[in-house]
Every structure is written in structure tokens, then in C-alpha cells.
Amino acid sequence: MRQKAFSKPLQRLLCAWALGATALPLTLLAQDIVKGKDAMGDWHKDAPGVMRLITHDDIVAPLESPSAANRSTTVSKPSDAQIKTMSGFKVDVFANNVDGARVIRQAPNGDIFVSQSRPGNVRVGDGYQFQKGKITVLRPSADGSQVQKLETFVADLKDPYGLAFYPPGPNPQWLYVGMQGQVVRYAYRSGDMKSTAEPEVIVSGLPVGGHWTRDVGFSPDGKTLYLAVGSGSNIAIDMEDRPNDLQAWEKTHGLGGAWGNETDRATVLAYSPDGKNRRVYATGVRNCSGLTVQPNTGVVFCSTNERDLLGDNTPPDYVSSIKEGHFYGWPWIYHQDHEDLRPGGGPRPDLKGKATQPDALIQPHSAPLGMDFNPGGMFPAEWSGDAFAALHGSWNRALHTGYKIIRLPVKANQLTGTYQDFVMGFTAGEDAVWGRPVNVRFLKDGSMLFSEDVNGTIYRVTYKKP
Amino acid sequence: MLGQVFSSPLKAQPQNQSQTQTQTDSSRSSPLDLHVCGECHGEQGSPKDKKLPIIWGQSAQYLEKQLRDYRSGQRENQIMNSMAESVPKKELSLFAQALASQPWPPRTPIEDTGESMSPVTKADAQTCLTCHAQNADGESVYKGAPRLNGQNADYLLDQMLAWMNQDRANSEVMGSLLRNKKKEQLQALSLYFAGH
Numbered sequence: 059m060r061q062k063a064f065s066k067p068l069q070r071l072l073c074a075w076a077l078g079a080t081a082l083p084l085t086l087l088a089q090d091i092v093k094g095k096d097a098m099g100d101w102h103k104d105a106p107g108v109m110r111l112i113t114h115d116d117i118v119a120p121l122e123s124p125s126a127a128n129r130s131t132t133v134s135k136p137s138d139a140q141i142k143t144m145s146g147f148k149v150d151v152f153a154n155n156v157d158g159a160r161v162i163r164q165a166p167n168g169d170i171f172v173s174q175s176r177p178g179n180v181r182v183g184d185g186y187q188f189q190k191g192k193i194t195v196l197r198p199s200a201d202g203s204q205v206q207k208l209e210t211f212v213a214d215l216k217d218p219y220g221l222a223f224y225p226p227g228p229n230p231q232w233l234y235v236g237m238q239g240q241v242v243r244y245a246y247r248s249g250d251m252k253s254t255a256e257p258e259v260i261v262s263g264l265p266v267g268g269h270w271t272r273d274v275g276f277s278p279d280g281k282t283l284y285l286a287v288g289s290g291s292n293i294a295i296d297m298e299d300r301p302n303d304l305q306a307w308e309k310t311h312g313l314g315g316a317w318g319n320e321t322d323r324a325t326v327l328a329y330s331p332d333g334k335n336r337r338v339y340a341t342g343v344r345n346c347s348g349l350t351v352q353p354n355t356g357v358v359f360c361s362t363n364e365r366d367l368l369g370d371n372t373p374p375d376y377v378s379s380i381k382e383g384h385f386y387g388w389p390w391i392y393h394q395d396h397e398d399l400r401p402g403g404g405p406r407p408d409l410k411g412k413a414t415q416p417d418a419l420i421q422p423h424s425a426p427l428g429m430d431f432n433p434g435g436m437f438p439a440e441w442s443g444d445a446f447a448a449l450h451g452s453w454n455r456a457l458h459t460g461y462k463i464i465r466l467p468v469k470a471n472q473l474t475g476t477y478q479d480f481v482m483g484f485t486a487g488e489d490a491v492w493g494r495p496v497n498v499r500f501l502k503d504g505s506m507l508f509s510e511d512v513n514g515t516i517y518r519v520t521y522k523k524p
Numbered sequence: 525m526l527g528q529v530f531s532s533p534l535k536a537q538p539q540n541q542s543q544t545q546t547q548t549d550s551s552r553s554s555p556l557d558l559h560v561c562g563e564c565h566g567e568q569g570s571p572k573d574k575k576l577p578i579i580w581g582q583s584a585q586y587l588e589k590q591l592r593d594y595r596s597g598q599r600e601n602q603i604m605n606s607m608a609e610s611v612p613k614k615e616l617s618l619f620a621q622a623l624a625s626q627p628w629p630p631r632t633p634i635e636d637t638g639e640s641m642s643p644v645t646k647a648d649a650q651t652c653l654t655c656h657a658q659n660a661d662g663e664s665v666y667k668g669a670p671r672l673n674g675q676n677a678d679y680l681l682d683q684m685l686a687w688m689n690q691d692r693a694n695s696e697v698m699g700s701l702l703r704n705k706k707k708e709q710l711q712a713l714s715l716y717f718a719g720h
Contacts, residue, residue, distance in 0.1 A: 125560075126560075127560050127563040127564055129563075129603060176691075179682060187707060188688065188707065267597025267598060267600060268600070270600070291605060291609055292606035292610075295595070295609045295613075296613070319596070366606040367606055367607075367609075453602075453603055489572075
């Protein structure tokens, strides 16, 4: 394992960058990987281009460091704050005042749909106006750089989050919306910016309380609707006694399927597009807040926040392929074979080693939310097919980490396990942040949008070969 | 910078505690103590972020109910859901009492905009006092009602808006009382109680 965070040439580059260069050369940095404990730094050590690798062997023991509560305070963008990214890339504001911006989806006609899950108390003049969730449509200008027209597609929703057009392809007829308690769909015709008909309820009775980000996605053939249902709690401490016949339980609810108040939570569920034929697709995924289907393979991927309160550096969050019938550990296990004894209902040592090891481990408490795959067309050709994820940033850590966009290289359709700091600069000192990245989405022109929910900004990242 | 953080008394205590617990009880430990609360709710009971509530000196019964509701997900907040879970169930009551026995922090006087003392506000406030007690310090009339007197105005307003919009729903009384209020009324009330 490397003993220092940065090699000499890299240090020199970082100094040059700190002294005024706005971006770092891409190729040189890509070869340098900080590993293991060195990869678990904090926002001070983030720099565009730094590659990180955390593996199963690097997972540290619980409470090796104390469990800190270090909630970031959120501020407006300081006048001297600057977004940092790599050489050749440009990050511009695409839309402002999109309060509580979360998931972004582009319709085939180019319109951009954004779920504003919890806009909250928006200051209007001298007073406040409380806004429930809504879905906003942004029509980009011809060059894609600005919003030409903005409309509210539908308002007054309870926690709208996941968005998916159906059927996949050039002519969708429906917009599916994952909300905390249900999945609904709105009739859609190309060019619609306002919903005119009542929604159709596709899935009802989803659990309410705890993790609420219900992301949705379709298989490329349109036959399967995937739905992420995060856990109700951090670590299921109040889960009731186990079912009498655990084998029978797992037949219906999946290997390692939680029970009691956590029944069928921390799962990815699968349905037919009409909401029928429900089944548990995968278990033990604590909160898949970025469910994305890899376009060329149809494989389901999740970006997931792992459990809290085990110290600064354990356990890693992850971005991973999620395979049908597999168990990813929550609540009893993390990362294949690390046992957590906190859940109610007694320990499950029988599950040790039965949990699937996720593909790419992200520094603990980074809080990856949205993810997407780069379709190519604008970013460097060697980055085609790579995954990108938005790290919402830590609270359960002495020093902040996350608060950035990362790139996760993909080789032969699989994550390599490494990731690279791509867009950052949202921290303002030890306590404050002025941006918390939530979702990333590539557009048809190959540029990338990402949302942040502190100041409600959507940014567009473009690339021109330097 | 690192040194500062780790040498603060806030961090020191959980560190020692967690080390012993790790040895005896692996990961089934409770790293949460009052110091941890203080990291957000203020080392001396006065939160830096005024959108967060003062919890020192708050009604024990109220605090215990909130901790239970955070545990069950009936009241929702990502950080508090995790935090409340880390207090063992049988210790929730003691924990709430320990917080309640701390002194309520000295009030920061806030500017009275005049609106907060309007006749409408006074009438509204009287309704609140039915349960929150005559001087709005909680406890004396309705045991589960929290102290409002001197609470952070931004927090009070946020909570009232959340009740109004049913984003907070862990008390039927509050939900029905606030359903038909106007935001200007709530803002005036929050200032009234914060500066009471």
C-alpha cells in the first residue's frame, strides 16, 4: 500500500493547480492511483483527476475512529468559490432556482425533466412559501447551454424522485414517477411540458418513513420496471423477532430478506410495466438512490449509501452492478463477510460470506446518490461507457468528504473498482458547503448535467479537447 | 486543523468509550452520548445552525417521544433517524431525561418586527399556550408539549410549515391545529415565541 497520498510529480501538479491553473492534465494524473487508507482522505485532499481505489482488504474495523456527527451547514455560493474540474472540461450553470432538484431525465425530444422532491420553504419576498414536490420541465436552447422555457409538469406531489420514460426508445407514451408511497405514471406525448390527465397508479402501498428516494428504471426491452426501496432505518435496530420458518421466508423475500418493519425494504423490486408480477429482484441494498440500467447490457446498477455510526472510515459506500437474486448484506453483513451485530431479531452469522461483494467501493460516508453511464459523443473517447456518480457528501465523519462528482472507469462493461475526482469545489471551509451534488445525467449531445440541492442549481459539463 | 478537531472534548469522550466497547461488544455499541448531540445542537445547548432546535432543557417526555418517532421513522430526518437508533431502546427515557436536565441556553434577543405582536398573533399564541403552558415553557399543562419560549425562530417556522403540509405528522393535534394557517401568521408566531 502506498504510504503517502500523492507522488512527487503529482504534488507539483497539485501545487501548480492550487496556484491558479484551473484544470489538471488528464492523462498524467490518470496513471496515479491513491489506494486504501490514503484514498480515504477528506475534502482538503480532493483534486480533479485524482484516482482512488478502495478494496475489500482495505475495510477498517468498526469504531477504529469515533463516530462523528458533522452536519454541513449550507450557504449561498461564496464570491470566491470556484468549481474545479479536469483539463478541457467546463462547468456552467444550466438552471438556477430549481429548489430541491433531484433526479434528471431527458425526453427523446431533448426536454429535461427534473424532480424537485422537497423544495421546502422557499423564501418569497419577505415571507416563506412551502412547496411540496413537483416535476419541472426545462427546454434547452438550440446550443444546449441555457434553459429556453420552463414549465411545471405536475406539482403538489409527495416526495417525487425517480423518473423514467416508457416504453424505452424514441416515442415514449408515459412518464413513470417513483414517490415515497407509490409509483404512478403520467400520459406523455413528445413535446408535453404540462401533464393534463390524472396519473395512473402503477404500484401502491410502498412503505413510508425512513429512506424515501424511490428510483425507477426500465430494462432496455421495456419488459421490466425496476424500483428501488431503501431501508426504513439505519441498521434495523427495532426489527422484530425473526420468522419461524426462515427458509420459507427467504423463498418469498429473497436471500437475507429483512422482516418485520423492514420487510422487502433495502431491496430492488421488479414488476411488469403495468405494476403486476411483483418480485424481489435483489436484497440487502441499504438505499439504492441511483438505480441505472446499463444501456448496452441491461444490467441493473445501484449507487448506495452504506450504514452509519461505525466510525469515519467504515464501511465504504458503493456503486455496483446488482444481480438478480443476490444479497448485498444489509442489515446483518457489509461487504461480503463483515458482520454487524446491531440489527434487531438476532444475528445472522449464516449469511457471512453469502453477501455479494459490490464492484466499486467509495470512501465511507461520501453518500453516492445518482449515477449514469456516459454514452459518448463529447467526453474523451476513452471515457465512453464509463459511469459517473454524484456524491451528496458526508455528515457522519469528523472531516467532510464527498461533495463532488466522480468518474468510475468501466472496462468490458464492468466497473474497474477505481474512481476519479471529476468535479468538486463545493466546500467552503470545515463546516459549510454551497452545493451537494445529487444526480448526474448524460444528454443526447454527450454533455452531462448534474443537480445539487443546496441552492437548487443544475450544472452542465461540456468538453473540448485541449 | 486535524489536531483541533480531535483534541476537542466533544470528540475525545466518544473515542475512549468506543474503544472499550469495541473490545467487549464488537459493533453492537452505542457511540452516541450527549456530546454527540452537541455537535449539531450546540456544545452549550445553543445550536449554531438556527434551523436546528434547542434540546437542552426541553421537556423530557417530548424528547423521548421524538427519539422514539425518529427510531420508527414516524418523524423523518436522515441524521436523526440514525442517531436515535443508536440509543438503546431501554435507555431512551434516561437519555431524554439527561438532555432535559441540562440548562436551557440563555436566549439571544431577537428583533421584534412589530408584526409578531399584532392582535392576530396574540390570539393565535393563546391557542398554543393551552398546551404549551402559560409562559410557553412546556410541561405544566400537557406533559408531552415542548417548550417554545426562546426556541429558534427558523426551527419553529420550519416545523409549523411541516405540520401544515403534513410533512411532519407525529402528532394529530398539531396537524389539525396548523392545517389552515397562513404562512405570514406562522412566521409571526415563530418570532413571537422565539423572542418571548
